[in-house]
Amino acid sequence: MDHAKRQVKENNIIQAAESIFETVGFHSSKMEDIAQKAGITKVTLYSYFQSKENLYMAVIYKAFQALTEIFYSSIDANRSNNGFDSTIAIFESFFEFCEKNFLYSEAMVDYFSMIRNIKRSPETNSTLTESIFFAKIQDLQNLPIKLTVKEINRGIVDKSIKRDVDPMLHTIQGWTMVVGYIKLLTASGNIDSPLMHVNLKNLKDLSLNMARKALRP
Amino acid sequence: MDHAKRQVKENNIIQAAESIFETVGFHSSKMEDIAQKAGITKVTLYSYFQSKENLYMAVIYKAFQALTEIFYSSIDANRSNNGFDSTIAIFESFFEFCEKNFLYSEAMVDYFSMIRNIKRSPETNSTLTESIFFAKIQDLQNLPIKLTVKEINRGIVDKSIKRDVDPMLHTIQGWTMVVGYIKLLTASGNIDSPLMHVNLKNLKDLSLNMARKALRP
Amino acid sequence: MDHAKRQVKENNIIQAAESIFETVGFHSSKMEDIAQKAGITKVTLYSYFQSKENLYMAVIYKAFQALTEIFYSSIDANRSNNGFDSTIAIFESFFEFCEKNFLYSEAMVDYFSMIRNIKRSPETNSTLTESIFFAKIQDLQNLPIKLTVKEINRGIVDKSIKRDVDPMLHTIQGWTMVVGYIKLLTASGNIDSPLMHVNLKNLKDLSLNMARKALRP
Amino acid sequence: MDHAKRQVKENNIIQAAESIFETVGFHSSKMEDIAQKAGITKVTLYSYFQSKENLYMAVIYKAFQALTEIFYSSIDANRSNNGFDSTIAIFESFFEFCEKNFLYSEAMVDYFSMIRNIKRSPETNSTLTESIFFAKIQDLQNLPIKLTVKEINRGIVDKSIKRDVDPMLHTIQGWTMVVGYIKLLTASGNIDSPLMHVNLKNLKDLSLNMARKALRP
DNA sequence: GATGAATGAGATTTCATTCAT
DNA sequence: AATGAATGAAATCTCATTCAT
Numbered sequence: 001m002d003h004a005k006r007q008v009k010e011n012n013i014i015q016a017a018e019s020i021f022e023t024v025g026f027h028s029s030k031m032e033d034i035a036q037k038a039g040i041t042k043v044t045l046y047s048y049f050q051s052k053e054n055l056y057m058a059v060i061y062k063a064f065q066a067l068t069e070i071f072y073s074s075i076d077a078n079r080s081n082n083g084f085d086s087t088i089a090i091f092e093s094f095f096e097f098c099e100k101n102f103l104y105s106e107a108m109v110d111y112f113s114m115i116r117n118i119k120r121s122p123e124t125n126s127t128l129t130e131s132i133f134f135a136k137i138q139d140l141q142n143l144p145i146k147l148t149v150k151e152i153n154r155g156i157v158d159k160s161i162k163r164d165v166d167p168m169l170h171t172i173q174g175w176t177m178v179v180g181y182i183k184l185l186t187a188s189g190n191i192d193s194p195l196m197h198v199n200l201k202n203l204k205d206l207s208l209n210m211a212r213k214a215l216r217p
Numbered sequence: 218m219d220h221a222k223r224q225v226k227e228n229n230i231i232q233a234a235e236s237i238f239e240t241v242g243f244h245s246s247k248m249e250d251i252a253q254k255a256g257i258t259k260v261t262l263y264s265y266f267q268s269k270e271n272l273y274m275a276v277i278y279k280a281f282q283a284l285t286e287i288f289y290s291s292i293d294a295n296r297s298n299n300g301f302d303s304t305i306a307i308f309e310s311f312f313e314f315c316e317k318n319f320l321y322s323e324a325m326v327d328y329f330s331m332i333r334n335i336k337r338s339p340e341t342n343s344t345l346t347e348s349i350f351f352a353k354i355q356d357l358q359n360l361p362i363k364l365t366v367k368e369i370n371r372g373i374v375d376k377s378i379k380r381d382v383d384p385m386l387h388t389i390q391g392w393t394m395v396v397g398y399i400k401l402l403t404a405s406g407n408i409d410s411p412l413m414h415v416n417l418k419n420l421k422d423l424s425l426n427m428a429r430k431a432l433r434p
Numbered sequence: 435m436d437h438a439k440r441q442v443k444e445n446n447i448i449q450a451a452e453s454i455f456e457t458v459g460f461h462s463s464k465m466e467d468i469a470q471k472a473g474i475t476k477v478t479l480y481s482y483f484q485s486k487e488n489l490y491m492a493v494i495y496k497a498f499q500a501l502t503e504i505f506y507s508s509i510d511a512n513r514s515n516n517g518f519d520s521t522i523a524i525f526e527s528f529f530e531f532c533e534k535n536f537l538y539s540e541a542m543v544d545y546f547s548m549i550r551n552i553k554r555s556p557e558t559n560s561t562l563t564e565s566i567f568f569a570k571i572q573d574l575q576n577l578p579i580k581l582t583v584k585e586i587n588r589g590i591v592d593k594s595i596k597r598d599v600d601p602m603l604h605t606i607q608g609w610t611m612v613v614g615y616i617k618l619l620t621a622s623g624n625i626d627s628p629l630m631h632v633n634l635k636n637l638k639d640l641s642l643n644m645a646r647k648a649l650r651p
Numbered sequence: 652m653d654h655a656k657r658q659v660k661e662n663n664i665i666q667a668a669e670s671i672f673e674t675v676g677f678h679s680s681k682m683e684d685i686a687q688k689a690g691i692t693k694v695t696l697y698s699y700f701q702s703k704e705n706l707y708m709a710v711i712y713k714a715f716q717a718l719t720e721i722f723y724s725s726i727d728a729n730r731s732n733n734g735f736d737s738t739i740a741i742f743e744s745f746f747e748f749c750e751k752n753f754l755y756s757e758a759m760v761d762y763f764s765m766i767r768n769i770k771r772s773p774e775t776n777s778t779l780t781e782s783i784f785f786a787k788i789q790d791l792q793n794l795p796i797k798l799t800v801k802e803i804n805r806g807i808v809d810k811s812i813k814r815d816v817d818p819m820l821h822t823i824q825g826w827t828m829v830v831g832y833i834k835l836l837t838a839s840g841n842i843d844s845p846l847m848h849v850n851l852k853n854l855k856d857l858s859l860n861m862a863r864k865a866l867r868p
Numbered sequence: 869g870a871t872g873a874a875t876g877a878g879a880t881t882t883c884a885t886t887c888a889t
Numbered sequence: 890a891a892t893g894a895a896t897g898a899a900a901t902c903t904c905a906t907t908c909a910t
C-alpha cells in the first residue's frame with residue numbers, strides 16, 4: 001500500500017478510536033470495539049498501532065497538530081494587530097479549542113502523565129517510546145509554545161507588552177491556566193454545567209484578564 | 218475486629234497503597250503488590266476496599282484532608298494579617314503542598330477525571346459512588362474552596378482586596394493555576410527539573426503575583 | 435490447595451485433554467474446549483499447564499506411566515516362567531497396550547518428534563524443557579527398556595535365551611517393531627481395518643515370532 | 652505460464668519447503684519463510700499449493716518417488732541374484748534411504764498420521780484430498796510394497812525364500828521395522844548418536860538378520 | 869499471475885475481582 | 890476474617906489463509 005493510502009486508513013482508525021475514547025473514555029475502551037468501529041479486525045488494528053496506548057499517542061499527536069493549526073490561524077488572523085493582542089488571542093483560541101475538543105484537551109493533559117510514567121520506567125514503555133507518534137509529538141509539542149513566545153517577543157518589540165516580561169515564563173504560565181481550566185472542565189463535564197456555581201465562561205474571562213494585566217506595559 | 222483495630226489496618230493499607238502508587242503510578246499498580254506491601258492477602262485487601270479505584274478514593278480523601286489541614290494552618294497563621302495576605306498565603310501553601318506531596322496533588326487532579334467517568338456511566342461505577350470515601354470526599358472537597366472564599370471575603374471587608382472581586386470565581390481561578398502547575402510538575406517529574414528552561418519556582422512566583430494583581434484594590 | 439487436591443484437579447484436566455485429543459487429535463484441539471470439558475476456564479487451565487504442548491507432555495507422561503505398569507504386571511505374571519517367556523510376554527503386552535490405548539501409543543511416538551524439536555531449538559522450547567512433566571518423562575522413559583533388558587538377562591542366565599544376545603540391542607529392536615506397528619496402526623485407524631489386505635493381528639504375530647527366533651538359543 | 656515453466660517453479664518451491672522443513676520441522680515452519688526461501692510471495696506460494704499440508708503432501712510424494720527409484724535400482728542391481736538376496740537388498744536400501752533422507756523418511760511416517768486425520772474429519776481436509784499430490788501418492792504409495800512383494804514371490808519360486816511366507820505380510824512387517832527405526836532415529840537426531848548406548852548401525856543389522864531368518868527356507 | 873494488506877482462529881498473558889473453605 | 894484457587898474480560902500475538910488491486 002502506498003504511503004498515502006496507509007495514511008488514510010490510519011486516519012480512519014484514529015477517528016474510530018477518537019469516537020470510542022470520547023464515548024467511554026480511554027481506560028474503558030476496548031480494542032475490539034475500536035476495530036469494529038473502524039471496520040477492520042483487531043489484528044489489522046494491531047498492525048497499525050502496536051498497543052492501545054500507542055493508539056492514544058496517535059490521538060494525542062492529532063491533538064497537538066490541531067492545536068498548532070489553531071495557533072497558526074490565530075497568529076495569522078492577528079498579523080496586523082500588535083503582539084499583545086495576538087498573544088491574548090492565542091490564549092483565547094486555546095481556551096476555545098479545549099472547550100470544543102474535549103477529547104483532545106484531555107489527551108494533551110494525559111500526555112503529561114504518560115511522559116511521567118515513561119520516565120519512571122522506560123523499559124516497560126519501550127513500545128511507546130519507539131512509536132513514530134511519540135517521536136512526532138516530541139517534535140511538535142514545543143511548537144505551540146514557541147509560537148506564543150514569538151508573539152510575546154513581537155509585543156515586546158512593538159511596545160504593546162511590557163519589556164520585563166519573560167516570554168517563555170509567561171507562555172508556560174498561560175499553559176498552566178489553560179491546563180487547569182481543562183481539568184476543571186473535565187470534572188464538570190462541559191462548559192455549560194457550572195462548577196461551584198461558577199460559570200466556566202467567567203472563569204475563562206478572568207484568566208484572560210489576568211493574562212492581560214500581566215503583559216500590559 | 219473492633220473499630221479501632223480496623224482503622225489501624227485500613228490506614229496501614231492506605232499507606233502501602235500510597236507507596237505503590239507513588240512508585241509506579243495508579244494505573245500500573247497491582248492489587249497484588251499493594252496487598253503484599255501491606256502484609257495481607259488480596260482478599261483481605263478487598264474486604265477493606267471494594268475496588269482499586271475505591272482504594273484510590275481513600276488516598277484522594279487523605280489528600281483532601283491533608284490539604285484542608287494546610288489551609289486551616291495557613292489561615293490560622295495569618296489570623297492577624299489582612300484577608301489579602303491570608304488569601305495569597307493560602308495559595309502559596311497550596312503550591313508548596315503540591316510540590317511536597319506529589320502523589321496527593323496528582324490524586325486530587327485524578328479525582329476530577331474520576332468524577333467525569335462516574336458521570337459518564339454511573340451504573341458501572343456504583344461500587345465507587347457507594348464507597349464511604351466517595352461520600353467523605355464529597356463532603357470535604359469543597360471545604361478548602363470555602364475556606365479560601367471566606368478569606369477573600371474577609372479581605373473585601375477589610376479593604377485589602379478590591380470590592381468587585383467575585384470570591385468564588387477568583388478562588389476557582391486560583392485552583393486552575395495550581396492544578397495546571399501540578400500537571401506541568403507531573404510532566405517534568407519534579408520541581409527542580411526545568412520545563413522548557415523555565416524554572417518551576419519562577420512559574421509559581423509569577424502565578425502568585427498575578428493573583429496578587431487580581432485581588433489588590 | 436494441598437498437593438493431593440491439586441493432583442486430583444490436574445488429573446481431571448489431563449483426562450479432559452485426553453478425551454479431546456482422542457476425538458480431534460492434538461493439533462486440531464483447542465485449549466478452550468479442553469478447559470470447558472474439564473469444567474474450568476482457560477486461565478485456570480493455563481495455571482496448571484503452561485501451554486498446549488505442556489499439557490501433551492503430561493499425557494505422554496501418563497502414557498509412559500501406564501506402559502510401565504503394564505510391563506511390571508507382565509513381568510510379575512511371568513515370575514515363575516523363564517526369561518524368554520517373560521520377554522516375549524512383555525512385547526505381547528506392549529502390542530496389546532498400543533492397540534487398546536491409541537492415544538497413548540501415538541503420544542509416545544510423538545514424544546520422539548518432540549525430543550527432536552527440542553534438540554533442534556532448545557531456546558524456543560524452554561517452556562517444555564522446564565515442565566515438570568518433561569523431567570518426569572526423562573526419569574521414566576528408560577524404565578520400560580530397563581525392565582525388558584532385565585528379563586532378557588534373566589533368560590540368558592536361565593538359558594532360555596541364547597547367550598550371544600545383546601539385551602539392550604534386542605530390546606531396542608523390539609521397540610522399533612512396536613513403534614512401526616503403532617504408526618501403521620495409526621494409519622489404518624484401528625486394528626480391525628486391514629492394511630493392504632494384511633490383518634494387523636497377523637502382523638503382530640509375525641513380529642512376535644521373529645522376536646522368538648531372535649532370542650531362542 | 653506454460654506447463655514446463657510451472658513445473659520448474661513448483662519444484663523450486665518444493666525444494667525451498669524441504670530445506671525449511673528440514674531445518675525447523677514441519678509444524679514449526681512458516682509459509683512466510685518458505686515463500687521467502689523460494690523467492691516468491693505467500694500468495695504465489697498458495698497459488699501453487701493450496702495449503703501448508705498440501706505442500707507437505709508434495710514433499711511426501713517426492714519421498715515416495717525417491718523411495719520407489721531406490722527400490723527399482725536395488726531390484727535391478729539384484730536382477731541376477733535370487734529373490735531372497737533381492738528382498739534383503741531392498742530392505743537394506745530402505746534403511747539406507749532413511750538415514751540419508753531424514754526429511755523424506757519422517758515425511759513418509761507423517762503421511763500415516765495425516766491419513767488418520769483425514770479419516771477423522773474428511774470435510775475439514777477436503778483441500779488435502781482434492782490435492783493432485785494426494786491422488787499421486789495414493790497411486791504411488793503401494794508401488795514400493797508391490798515391488799517388494801514381487802521379489803519375495805520370486806524368492807519363493809526360486810526356492811531362496813521359504814514357501815509358507817506370506818509376501819505381503821512379510822513386506823509390511825519389514826516396513827514396521829524400518830518405520831520404527833526411523834522414529835528412533837528421529838529421536839536420537841542422527842545415526843551416529845547412540846540411543847541407550849545402542850549404535851543404530853547394529854540395530855539395523857539386527858533387523859536385517861531377523862528378516863533373513865524369517866525368509867530363509 | 870503477483871503483490872501488499874487483511875482476515876480469522878486460536879494461543880497466551882495480565883489483572884481486577886470473586887469463590888469456596 | 891483470612892487464604893489459595895478460580896473467574897472473566899480484555900490485551901496481545903502468531904500464522905495459515907484469503908482479498909483486492
